[in-house]
Amino acid sequence: xxxxxxxxxxxxxxxxxxxxxxxxxxxxxxRGLFWYRQDPGKGPEFLFTLYSAGEExxxxxxxxxxxxxxxxxxxxxxxxxxxxxxxxAVQGGGSNYKLTFGKGTLxxxxx
Amino acid sequence: xAGVTQTPRYLIKTRGQQVTLSCSPIxxxxxxxxxxxxxxxxxxxLFEYFSETQRNKGNFPGRFSGRQFSNSRSEMNVSTLExxxxxxxxCASSLxxxxxxxxxxxxxxxxxxL
Numbered sequence: 227x228x229x230x231x232x233x234x235x236x237x238x239x240x241x242x243x244x245x246x247x248x249x250x251x252x253x254x255x256x257r258g259l260f261w262y263r264q265d266p267g268k269g270p271e272f273l274f275t276l277y278s279a280g281e282e283x284x285x286x287x288x289x290x291x292x293x294x295x296x297x298x299x300x301x302x303x304x305x306x307x308x309x310x311x312x313x314x315a316v317q318g319g320g321s322n323y324k325l326t327f328g329k330g331t332l333x334x335x336x337x
Numbered sequence: 338x339a340g341v342t343q344t345p346r347y348l349i350k351t352r353g354q355q356v357t358l359s360c361s362p363i364x365x366x367x368x369x370x371x372x373x374x375x376x377x378x379x380x381x382x383l384f385e386y387f388s389e390t391q392r393n394k395g396n397f398p399g400r401f402s403g404r405q406f407s408n409s410r411s412e413m414n415v416s417t418l419e420x421x422x423x424x425x426x427x428c429a430s431s432l433x434x435x436x437x438x439x440x441x442x443x444x445x446x447x448x449x450x451l
Contacts, residue, residue, distance in 0.1 A: 271442070325382065
């Protein structure tokens with residue numbers, strides 16, 4: 227069964243203080259690893275899809291990387307508006323179309 | 338392009354009642370997936386529909402059911418509501434042609450069972 231573990235559960239940063247969020251996964255035949263951002267009371271907002279080890283994607287202050295066992299979401303010089311819960315999900319092989327999600331990392335960026 | 342829409346946004350029901358939630362996918366998307374989100378369990382997969390057929394089902398009791406219409410809109414039904422069914426119910430749409438297709442989420446329906 228696919229498994230996703232995210233760490234840390236919560237992270238508090240000062241504005242401009244860069245850091246990384248971790249997503250470790252166990253999956254049979256990775257089809258894709260997805261990063262989402264979720265604000266309180268809203269649905270997850272798509273950020274990135276990574277398909278194979280070594281792949282990297284960037285968007286503004288965010289950069290996602292992928293290895294065979296984990297993915298990192300690097301946040302460079304964060305701003306208060308980057309505060310949110312960041313969710314990692316995997317789509318495994320087999321016949322299932324479901325995403326398996328981690329519990330998320332709650333990021334708070336203080337001004 | 339309009340995003341995924343869900344109605345209603347909020348619902349309050351009592352134990353034993355039933356509820357129907359609706360989801361309209363992004364235009365052109367033929368797959369709709371439903372997830373339940375709770376603070377303790379996170380996001381858990383309920384089921385996925387593609388071209389009016391249920392392709393996959395998660396580990397939820399038979400009280401949870403769904404269907405998809407010819408225009409790809411989907412409904413989810415929960416019968417005999419229990420207190421533990423209180424959650425944010427999210428639907429996500431995708432092209433559904435490949436398992437690596439990105440799923441885009443709606444704003445969710447917040448269900449409270451009293």
